Amino acid sequence: MHTLLDKLLSSFARADLLQGPTPIQRAERLEQLLGLKAQGIGLFLKRDDHMLIGGGGNKLRKLEFHIGAAQQVGVDTVITVGGLQSNHARLTAAVCARLGIACELILTRSVPKTDVDYERNGNVLLDQLFGAHLQVLAGGSDSVATAEIRAAQLRDSGRKVLVIPTGGSTPLGSLGYARCAAEIAQQEAELGLTFNQVVVPNGSAGTHAGLAAGFRLLNRGTSIVKSYSVLSDRDTSAARTLQLTRDALTLLGSSAIVQPEEIVIDGSQLGDGYGLPTQAMQDAVRLMARAEGLLIDPVYSGKAFAGLLADLGQGRFGSGDNVLFVMTGGTPGLYAYRDTFQP
Ligand SMILES: Cc1ncc(COP(=O)(O)O)c(C=O)c1O
Incomplete structure (x- = not known):
């Protein structure tokens, strides 16, 4: 599959640090434990924590x-x-x-x-x-x-x-996640399914913005991406993400227009602030570890996964929906938060 997005990205120099796509795996134990299987909701994990240099990560x-x-x-x-x-x-x-x-x-x-x-x-x-x-x-x-x-x-x-x-998180750096959108679309075709929602944490916004720009150029609409802000309040994150999405599209030579309501950000998981643990984050980190044998970090992906769990619990998805949670790495952070998990 060779898309306009691939063509636009190919004009930028890129060091090949990933050496191929990161895997997408189905979270079958979580699907069962959370009752998603019975509801016909699919939960998948994009393993961006699984890379070849430095412990990996977004x-x-x-x-x-x-x-x-x-x-x-x-x-x-x-x-x-x-x-x-x-x-x-x-x-x-x-x-x-x-x-x-x-x-x-x-x-x-x-x-x-x-x-x-x-x-x-x-x-x-x-x-x-x-x-x-x-x-x-x-x-x-x-x-x-x-x-x-x-x-x-x-x-x-x-x-x-x-x-x-x-x-x-400059427009240039965000292209890494525009490229990830193309990778996800290719993997959807291979898996024979479509993701309704791609979930990420939002810190400096490059991950969300890059994905949003990428999906936009794949004619999917930017609101397929949902992020949970972990650095700033929702409105600050939304303004930063919107600007970066627009700047990434401009850098790619696209005149696509993105409206504020197309950038979907949830501010409910920030808690007392950046890097400060919440109970929901701790529960989410433990659940991922105990259900799937996988590690997520306390500052970013732990809070984002807590947000996704809340959305799932509130019935925001229905039968036939497939959700992709991007595991953005950051697990060394667990060792810095020993006092949180082992008080
Ligand atoms: C592990 C991890 N996940 C997510 C993020 C958030 O990504 P972004 O800064 O692109 O919003 C970061 C940023 O530092 C991170 O380290």
């Missing part, structure tokens, strides 16, 4: 486009920013290690958590193993400004530097 799809562009201009140093337990930072460090590029991470204490697991374990441990240089800033600091100052210093000394903004 950020690798965005990095394919960032690093592809960087390689074209001979970048030798990548600087990126994120929270202390950023999965994007960890995967950037892993990709740079694989490609022999120097990596500097500017991490912000954006979550009020200071226990030793949060400070030293999880993604922080892995960033260091991958050989990245870490600079940690106080909460509320302007990490992007710090990154630009550091980039200027390095450029003065002759280095070729790329600064990747938070979560890799």
